[in-house]
Amino acid sequence: MKLHDIMVQEVVTVGPGETxxxxxxxxxxxxVGCLVVTIEKTVKGIVTDRDLLGCLSEAHDPNRCQIAAHMTRPVIVERPQEEMVCAxxxxxERRIKRLPVVERGTLVGLVSFSDIARIMDEQAQAYGSMWSSMTRLIRAQSRRHCNGKRTAAAAS
Ligand SMILES: [Zn+2]
Structure with missing residues (x-):
């Protein structure tokens, strides 16, 4: 599964000069708990609700303080073709929860670690049930096969 399969395409953005x-x-x-900071679709940073709390706790004036002062940068970005597991x-590794997805310098989506965790969990459960139904199938077939053999052996 690739990032373009799971990313949110409607990303809420903010300009670095906004308050x-x-x-x-x-x-x-x-x-949303996070905004991608962009200038004309180019990613400049990322800002979370926690960063905004930082602004308050430092007793800034939120009507004058600009996003650029609190955003995280540089931002790690990934291409939409990247595999989900690699992201x-x-x-x-970097202990980040969200990854902007960028194609040819333009923001095209956002993936969150919680979304990836949910999808991997769903996949694990799907594989789990596939495995158990396969095991049932193998047992049913081998029983038939082996019973047949045993019957044949007994008959000869
Ligand atoms: Zn501030």
């Missing part, structure tokens, strides 16, 4: 107050409003309105490894 932290307007970013907070955006997060609340869109129900998961990078996120686990």
């Amino acid at each position: 932290t107050a307007s970013a907070a409003r955006k997060m609340r309105e869109q129900s 998961a490894e990078i996120m686990a």
Whole structure:
């Protein structure tokens, strides 16, 4: 599975010159915990609700303080063709929860570690049930096969 299969395509963005107050409003309105900071679709940084709390705790004026002062940068980005498991490894290694997906310098999506974890869990369960049904099938077939053999052996 590749990132373009699982990424969210509607990414909420914010400009680096916007205020932290307007970013907070955006997060609340869109129900997201993170915004990708862009200038004309080029990723400049990433800002989370935690970063905005930092602004408050440092007693800045959120109506004047700009996102650029609180965003994380540089940002690790991935291509849409990247395998999901590789992205998961990078996120686990760097302890990051979200990865902007970029194609030819343009933001095209966002993947979150929790989405990847959920999909991997679903896959594990699907493989688990596939394995148990395969085991049943093998048992049924081998029983028939071996019973037949035993019958044949007994008859001869
Ligand atoms: Zn601030």
